[in-house]
């Protein structure tokens with residue numbers, strides 16, 4: 001029986017390099033990789049060696065025989081990917097190798113941020129012999145959205161932080177927590193001590209909902225609500241009003257489904273997670289019985305991924321609801337449509353997530369706080385464009401969460417593309433948009449480089465590309481020199497931790513004697 005990729009796949013491609021028969025696709029060198037919702041094992045080629053299991057940072061791959069009832073659907077999802085024969089080489093692609101010139105001094109790089117993009121960039125840089133990496137994080141906890149974004153009940157996805165911990169603990173990496181670049185240390189200051197600076201600061205803001213009433217109390221962005229339940233210090237005060245029986249989420253990407261699931265599932269099921277204790281208490285007292293998830297387009301254009309929908313369908317105590325009429329135009333064989341057509345019947349006492357398609361919010365209504373949302377039904381015109389039908393409805397609710405996209409903020413004096421919310425760059429080199437001239441020694445990676453798209457693992461290739469550009473510049477001798485003597489860090493966090501562990505092991509050993 002073959003091995004199967006399941007819901008928690010974060011798309012980092014590690015399994016591809018581990019597989020001896022190249023039967024996990026798409027591989028990172030395939031243009032389809034960046035858009036893939038997950039990777040897939042070809043059941044006809046898999047020889048059950050299990051090598052991919054140990055390579056996977058989030059335990060997403062299982063032998064067919066160990067799938068849970070809810071996971072069995074992934075057998076078909078993996079196999080379906082190969083229904084159309086695909087050309088692929090017998091061997092997996094070779095991993096890129098950096099070729100680095102010896103310049104008589106160690107390369108020294110500062111990375112701003114400690115999310116996935118930062119840690120993958122650090123991992124790649126640390127393959128350079130002797131390279132020293134300083135990671136600066138404004139919060140007092142590392143790993144960005146892995147801790148502040150990923151839903152607390154996505155336990156396996158959160159295990160990716162174990163991989164990040166291994167990178168953090170490298171002897172040549174020093175992690176500086178609670179240091180905000182721009183406030184506590186300047187860009188020029190970093191460039192005095194480092195040959196290059198990589199900004200991996202993510203996309204800390206949201207696209208705004210621009211309709212009347214959107215500024216009313218009771219309207220929260222996904223950044224606020226997710227930050228609140230994940231204990232992000234910027235959002236501890238953003239408690240939602242959970243006193244009404246209905247909440248509405250605008251947008252239907254994976255983050256929207258995360259929010260709907262956290263608001264509706266049994267709080268006891270979140271008790272053993274890393275959810276903020278105050279949020280768990282508020283959810284225990286919540287009166288929300290139904291979350292309506294609204295999208296302007298139809299099921300075929302749903303922004304959530306298939307694996308996320310599989311997980312949502314299997315959430316105990318939560319009934320998913322989609323009216324038959326909304327599925328009527330979806331062709332049989334459409335994977336998301338088929339899953340939505342075969343939803344399990346609700347059980348008594350279930351809370352409800354109502355997925356509603358082809359509805360455009362037009363106004364938030366309320367006296368001093370949110371009372372309702374007005375929406376207009378939409379339709380897809382003959383040219384594929386979205387058109388209003390003029391048919392409106394009012395949905396009463398006490399909480400409205402907007403989940404319509406994240407947005408990067410300007411970074412110090414670096415150029416900024418306000419339309420896309422990114423720092424203009426060429427393969428990770430920060431460039432002046434008017435002249436295309438690179439800003440010496442300054443690079444970007446992750447969401448601030450390419451915009452808020454993809455999964456945790458998508459940032460790996462993105463950061464590797466940036467590091468490749470940086471190394472090309474190092475080899476070409478265009479990076480400045482550092483003005484302070486380069487010394488190995490006296491004791492990085494990782495070194496201190498290992499020293500503590502060695503001391504403890506010594507004590508334990510001494511105790512046994």
Ligand SMILES: Cc1cc2nc3c(=O)[nH]c(=O)nc-3n(C[C@H](O)[C@H](O)[C@H](O)COP(=O)(O)OP(=O)(O)OC[C@H]3O[C@@H](n4cnc5c(N)ncnc54)[C@H](O)[C@@H]3O)c2cc1C
Pocket residue numbers: 009010011112113114115116117118136137138139142143144145146148149150151154157179180181182200201202203226255258406445446447448453454455456457459
């Ligand atoms: C709500 C949510 C849920 C998600 N769930 C999943 C999931 O289940 N699976 C999945 O694969 N992907 C998920 N993603 C996507 C994934 O989290 C992103 O792809 C990834 O985190 C982007 O990485 P990044 O390093 O660019 O940004 P971030 O993870 O945002 O990291 C940026 C870091 O930079 C720090 N920083 C910012 N400014 C400064 C400064 N001036 N000085 C110092 N530090 C600074 C921030 O504090 C932060 O730690 C989710 C995203 C969101 C928003």
Ligand code: SF4
Pocket residue numbers: 003018019020021022023024041045046047048049050051052053
């Ligand atoms: S079990 Fe072995 S052959 Fe099968 S997908 Fe994993 S690595 Fe490849």
Ligand code: SF4
Pocket residue numbers: 005008009010011012013014015016039055056057058059060061457
């Ligand atoms: S998370 Fe990475 S290693 Fe695991 S299945 Fe997905 S791509 Fe493969």
